[in-house]
Amino acid sequence: NTNRAYGTAAYSMGTVFLHQLKYVMGEETFYKAMRRYYNTWKFKHPEPTDFIRVMEKSSGLQLGWYMSYW
Numbered sequence: 001n002t003n004r005a006y007g008t009a010a011y012s013m014g015t016v017f018l019h020q021l022k023y024v025m026g027e028e029t030f031y032k033a034m035r036r037y038y039n040t041w042k043f044k045h046p047e048p049t050d051f052i053r054v055m056e057k058s059s060g061l062q063l064g065w066y067m068s069y070w
Contacts, residue, residue, distance in 0.1 A: 017070060024066060025059045033058030 022030040037046075037054040056063050 021055065021063075021066065024063075025055065025061065029059045 025033065033055045036058050037051060040054060041050060052063055052067060055061075
């Protein structure tokens with residue numbers, strides 16, 4: 001009746017995803033990678049794989065396992 005489940009899934013899960021990724025990568029590396037992602041893809045149309053690719057290149061980590069579990 002209230003669409004609460006939809007709101008939770010649609011708006012909260014992105015935050016959870018980024019907070020967990022920041023924990024995995026480390027705060028400093030995460031913010032460096034986010035800046036790199038923004039500067040690389042601003043005014044363009046990235047796909048989800050583009051985001052992970054930038055995060056992997058910036059951190060030196062393989063994040064395929066994280067995406068599989070997500």
